Amino acid sequence: MKDSQPIHTPAPAPHGRGPAPVHAGERPLTAWLNRDVLLALGVLGLAAFFFVGATRIRISPVYAHIGPRFFPFLVSTGLALCGAGLLIQAVRDVLQGRRPAPPEGETEDPPLYWGPMLLSLASVVAQIVLLERAGFVISSTVLFAGIAAAFGSRTHLRNAVIGFILSFVTYWAFTQWLGLRLPGGVLRPILAWLGGS
Amino acid sequence: METLGLLLDGFSVALTLQNLLWALVGVTLGTIVGILPGIGPALTVALLLPVTFGRDPIGSFIMFAGIYYGGMYGGSTTAILLNTPGESASIITAIEGNLMARRGRGGAALASAAIGSFVAGTLATIGLTFMAPVMVNLALRFGPADYFALMVLAFTTVTSLLGSSLLRGLTSLLFGMALGLVGIDLQTGQARYTLGLLEMLDGIDVVIVVIGLFAVGEALYAAARRGAGDGEIIAVKDSLWMTREDWRRSWKPWLRGALLGFPLGTLPAGGAEIPTFLSYSLEERLSKHKEEFGQGAIEGVAGPEAANNAAAAGVLVPLLTLGLPTSATAAIMLAAFQQFGLQPGPLLFQNRPDLVWGLIASLYIGNAMLLVLNLPLVGLWVRLLTIPAPYLYAGILVFAALGTYSLNNSLVDLATLVVTGLVGFVMRRCNVPVAPAIVGLILGPLAEQQLRRALSISQGDYSVFFTRPISATLLTIALVALVAPAVARFVTARRRAQQAAA
Numbered sequence: 001m002k003d004s005q006p007i008h009t010p011a012p013a014p015h016g017r018g019p020a021p022v023h024a025g026e027r028p029l030t031a032w033l034n035r036d037v038l039l040a041l042g043v044l045g046l047a048a049f050f051f052v053g054a055t056r057i058r059i060s061p062v063y064a065h066i067g068p069r070f071f072p073f074l075v076s077t078g079l080a081l082c083g084a085g086l087l088i089q090a091v092r093d094v095l096q097g098r099r100p101a102p103p104e105g106e107t108e109d110p111p112l113y114w115g116p117m118l119l120s121l122a123s124v125v126a127q128i129v130l131l132e133r134a135g136f137v138i139s140s141t142v143l144f145a146g147i148a149a150a151f152g153s154r155t156h157l158r159n160a161v162i163g164f165i166l167s168f169v170t171y172w173a174f175t176q177w178l179g180l181r182l183p184g185g186v187l188r189p190i191l192a193w194l195g196g197s
Numbered sequence: 198m199e200t201l202g203l204l205l206d207g208f209s210v211a212l213t214l215q216n217l218l219w220a221l222v223g224v225t226l227g228t229i230v231g232i233l234p235g236i237g238p239a240l241t242v243a244l245l246l247p248v249t250f251g252r253d254p255i256g257s258f259i260m261f262a263g264i265y266y267g268g269m270y271g272g273s274t275t276a277i278l279l280n281t282p283g284e285s286a287s288i289i290t291a292i293e294g295n296l297m298a299r300r301g302r303g304g305a306a307l308a309s310a311a312i313g314s315f316v317a318g319t320l321a322t323i324g325l326t327f328m329a330p331v332m333v334n335l336a337l338r339f340g341p342a343d344y345f346a347l348m349v350l351a352f353t354t355v356t357s358l359l360g361s362s363l364l365r366g367l368t369s370l371l372f373g374m375a376l377g378l379v380g381i382d383l384q385t386g387q388a389r390y391t392l393g394l395l396e397m398l399d400g401i402d403v404v405i406v407v408i409g410l411f412a413v414g415e416a417l418y419a420a421a422r423r424g425a426g427d428g429e430i431i432a433v434k435d436s437l438w439m440t441r442e443d444w445r446r447s448w449k450p451w452l453r454g455a456l457l458g459f460p461l462g463t464l465p466a467g468g469a470e471i472p473t474f475l476s477y478s479l480e481e482r483l484s485k486h487k488e489e490f491g492q493g494a495i496e497g498v499a500g501p502e503a504a505n506n507a508a509a510a511g512v513l514v515p516l517l518t519l520g521l522p523t524s525a526t527a528a529i530m531l532a533a534f535q536q537f538g539l540q541p542g543p544l545l546f547q548n549r550p551d552l553v554w555g556l557i558a559s560l561y562i563g564n565a566m567l568l569v570l571n572l573p574l575v576g577l578w579v580r581l582l583t584i585p586a587p588y589l590y591a592g593i594l595v596f597a598a599l600g601t602y603s604l605n606n607s608l609v610d611l612a613t614l615v616v617t618g619l620v621g622f623v624m625r626r627c628n629v630p631v632a633p634a635i636v637g638l639i640l641g642p643l644a645e646q647q648l649r650r651a652l653s654i655s656q657g658d659y660s661v662f663f664t665r666p667i668s669a670t671l672l673t674i675a676l677v678a679l680v681a682p683a684v685a686r687f688v689t690a691r692r693r694a695q696q697a698a699a
Contacts, residue, residue, distance in 0.1 A: 039627040043368055050375050053390050057382075066652050068382040068389060071645040075374045082368040089364070103628055110422055117421035117622070120594075124413060124618065127598045128611045136599075143598060144591040150420045151587035162588065166595065178248050180603045 036090035036100045043083035050076035119150040135185015140167035200330050207554025211562055216259050220559050223260035224566045227267015232275050232581050235415055236593055238268035239525040239635070243407040244600035246533055254537040255552050259559040261533060262513075265526055266318060266560065269506050270567045273310040274575060277303060277498070278431050279582055286470050286505035289477045293490070293497030295431070300493050304435040307575055309447045309495050310502040312439075315568040316448075317455035317503035321510035322560045324459045329546070329557070332518035336543040339519075341650035342661045346668035348644040350675040351521055354464065355636050363682070365629045373637025374644075376401050383642065384649055396609040403532045403639050405601055407525065409614045410631045412597035414621015416590045421622075430582050437572055447499040450480050454503025462511020464523075476504035510560065517541050517553060520643070525632040528639040 054072035093100070102109045123146025130139035144163025145156060153159055171191065174180045184191045210216060230241045242261050249257035269286065276287035277294035290310060297306040339347070356366035379390045380400030391397035439447065457479065458472040480500040481490045490497055515521040520541040522528040534541050539549065546553050571578070601614045624631055655661040662668050 035627050039623070039629070042623075043372075046372065046375065050378070050390070057389050058387055059385075066649055066657070068385050068387045071648070072378050072389065075371055075378060075641070079368070079371045079375060082364060082371060085364045086368065101628060103625065112421045112626075113423045114421065116423055117417050120417050120420040121615070121619070124594065124598065124611075124615055128608055128615070131598075131602065131611070132608060140595045140598070144595050147416065147420075147591035147594050148587035151590055152423060153585070153587035159587070159591070163591065163595070166592065170595070170599065174248075174599070174603070179251075180247065181606060182599075182603070 031094055034090070034094065034100050036086070036093060040083055040087035040090050043079060043086055047076050047080035047083050050079065116150040116152070120147055123147050123150065131185075132183050133185065135187050136182040137164065137167045137171050137187050137191070138185060140170070200327060203330075203550060203554045204326055204558060206550065207556075207558035208561075210255060210551050210555030211259065211558040216256055216555065216559065217562070219256040219260040220263050220563050221566060223263020224267040224270075224563050224570060225263075226260075227264035227269075228271040228567065228570055228578060229267075229581060230264070231268035231271020231273075232578050233271075233584070233589060234275060234279070235419065235589060237272075237411065237526075238265050239407055239529050240411040240597075241268070242526065242529045242533060243404045243411075244596055246404050246529075246536060247600055247603040249533075250536060254539065255555050257533070257537070258530075258552065258556050259563075261530055262556055262560055263563045263566075265509060265530070266506070266563050267567055267570075268526075269318075269509050270311060270314050270571050271578065272505075273314065273498075273502050274307060274571070274578055275582065277306045277310065278433070278579060286473055286508070287502075288470070289473045289501040290498055293477070293494055293501075296491070296493030297495065297498065298431040298433070298493075301435055302493060302495075303431055303433040304437045305439050305443050305495060306493075306498050307433065308437050308439045308572060309443060309499045311568060311571045311575075313447060313451040313454065313499045313503040314506040314571075315564055316451045317458060318506040318510060318564040318567075319561065320452075320455040321459040321462070321507035322557070322564065324507075325510050325514055325560070326557055328463065328514055329518050329553075332514060333543045333546045336519050339667065340665065341647045341654065342665050343667040343671065344519075345644060345647040345651055346662060346671035346675070347519065347521060348640055348647065350671045350678070351515075351523055351636070351640065352644075353675045353679045355523060356633050362628070363679075365627075366633050369624065369629050369631065370633035370637040373406075373634035373639075374641030376406065376634075377638045377641035378645075383646055394609070396605075396607060400642075401613060401638070402604060402610070403529065403635065404604060405610055405613050406617050406638055407529050407635055408597045408601055409617025410621035410624070410634065411525075412593055413614060413618025414625055414631070416594055417618060417622040418625045419586070419590060430579065433575070433579070437575065443495055446486070446495050449483075450476070450496045450500035451503040453479060453483075454500040455507040458504035458507030458509075459511045462508030463514040464511075470505075472504040472508045473501035476500040513560075517545070517556075518543065522636060522639060525635045528635045531639055 050072060054069050054076055057069050057072065059067045059069060090100075099109070123143050126146060127139050127143045130142060141160055141163040144166060145160045148159040148163070149156060171182055171184075172194075175182055211220070226241060226245075227238060230236045230238060241264050245260070245264075249260070272287035273290050273294065276291035277298050280291050280295035294306045294310065297303060352370055356363060356370045377400070379397055381387070381398050382389055388398060454472075454476045457476050461472045461475070477497055477500060480494075480496040481487065484490065484494060484496050486494055486496070512522075512524055512527050515523055516527045516530060518541075520531065520534075522531045531541065534545075539545060539552070597614070598611060601610050602608075604610055621631060623629075624634075651661055652659070662672060
């Protein structure tokens with residue numbers, strides 16, 4: 001989903017902000033797959049989810065006035081209206097040949113690199129998978145090294161060592177001084193020997 | 198006079214060695230996170246909540262307030278030397294201050310920002326001291342209908358003033374409110390949107406959402422941007438002592454910034470960004486050195502920096518007296534109060550005067566500490582900016598995961614963190630502001646409660662919202678706040694069209 005790519009040759013944005021016009025005329029299907037349209041559809045989907053969910057909330061018969069369904073209906077209806085508004089804006093932009101506005105504080109659409117983003121995501125997921133199996137120190141070392149790599153650092157061994165020291169000291173401080181419980185995992189024998197807990 | 202007595206009592210709480218230490222820890226942490234790009238006061242308070250659980254609430258809140266104030270000071274340092282706003286209230290400083298630094302006037306810019314922050318912060322804290330009791334008296338007269346109207350007002354102003362698009366702000370707010378629906382219904386005990394998960398019965402923790410949107414979402418976006426934002430740190434070449442000329446040009450903007458920032462901060466108007474923009478344009482209009490604006494004018498640093506600190510104190514007025522958060526940091530502070538089983542509002546002033554006034558007194562102390570911490574030690578803080586981005590974000594995420602997990606020792610919370618992180622990435626990518634979602638998540642359930650309470654008192658009669666004077670007034674203001682920007686846009690567009698036609 002490379003919605004950041006220009007549909008046609010992009011014309012320069014007139015004031016730095018606001019959608020940049022592209023050549024009007026033919027509009028390929030991909031023009032409709034821009035992020036504004038997808039956002040609007042996502043919001044509408046979310047509204048539908050919360051609306052349908054609201055009809056499934058059980059109401060106790062003894063409770064007279066407005067019950068637990070009222071506010072969910074209010075919120076999901078509001079969300080649906082917002083989604084509809086966003087969709088109208090997005091469709092109008094496509095029809096008039098405008099591309100989505102660049103992010104706040106940027107003059108044009110920055111290129112996005114999905115590799116580093118997915119590596120960051122995978123590192124956080126790895127933390128979930130490893131935390132209670134391998135323990136906090138190991139899983140956080142993996143997380144640290146993964147994020148550092150995602151941000152372009154190539155000294156992987158050094159990153160892992162720094163991550164390990166940071167995680168180890170953090171584990172130590174948080175469990176010994178601040179009274180939090182964290183999984184020791186495979187290092188538990190060593191940590192217990194060092195900390196006596 | 199009664200207020201002064203209470204304030205003195207507050208000082209006797211805040212000046213104990215233990216609480217002074219908490220204040221010092223808070224302002225130091227606040228300065229650090231203010232300086233570091235990618236981490237702000239809201240995220241820091243969220244990360245520290247598990248650590249403070251079960252500890253002394255007074256000390257914890259003194260620390261949180263220190264983080265809040267410290268973040269405002271630290272943000273200006275990054276803005277001036279790196280041209281990257283450390284937090285959103287420093288956007289203006291990032292423009293004019295960085296230009297000063299490039300002209301070799303970085304020291305004067307830092308000094309004017311820090312002293313201005315101190316002056317305005319102290320003035321605004323005095324304002325808070327004397328305004329809080331007045332607000333408390335007013336708040337005691339509030340019924341559920343009035344509270345609901347007040348929250349509607351907060352919703353409209355937060356969405357219409359934050360971000361570039363009203364529709365996107367509203368979407369963000371409603372998304373937050375929808376998340377707030379998850380869990381047990383407070384009034385009837387019915388489970389809502391739990392998807393059959395036991396862990397969801399308690400609802401989605403605002404702390405996780407803050408960490409997910411601000412830490413994980415931000416990191417994912419930064420990773421996808423790859424290295425963007427790596428600016429050049431400008432060395433401070435001149436002295437940190439302001440010249441006589443600098444003082445002469447700074448003191449009025451400081452005072453005007455404070456006068457602008459504090460009242461705007463107290464309104465439910467979404468925090469400290471707006472006053473900085475207003476102060477900047479005011480100073481530009483009043484300045485005798487208009488030609489310097491856009492090239493590094495000291496007034497353009499002094500005014501906005503004073504305004505953002507004054508607004509930060511102003512935000513505490515509705516938070517403490519009404520339990521109404523109007524910025525992301527205030528929302529997470531409200532969550533902190535709830536964690537300690539406390540509800541900010543008029544009753545808190547009656548039941549826990551030690552906590553409220555100790556907190557207010559600590560703000561005076563924190564401000565003084567921050568001035569000392571920021572001016573002579575600025576060289577030390579600048580070194581923080583040399584931490585390479587890979588290590589900065591790696592460290593932030595390690596602590597984000599740690600903070601989330603230690604809330605309940607639950608992997609489901611970490612999964613929620615990943616999901617909200619992805620949502621944060623999408624919002625960032627699609628220009629949807631994040632702060633309204635946080636406010637909606639924390640205020641939504643409260644608004645629902647007040648709405649239903651009001652309607653059960655009135656036996657289901659909706660006219661209560663329009664017949665009670667307080668609630669009717671608040672709803673009218675809300676309507677104006679919602680409609681006025683659109684009307685103004687329409688009028689300017691028409692005028693422009695007429696000019697074009699002429």
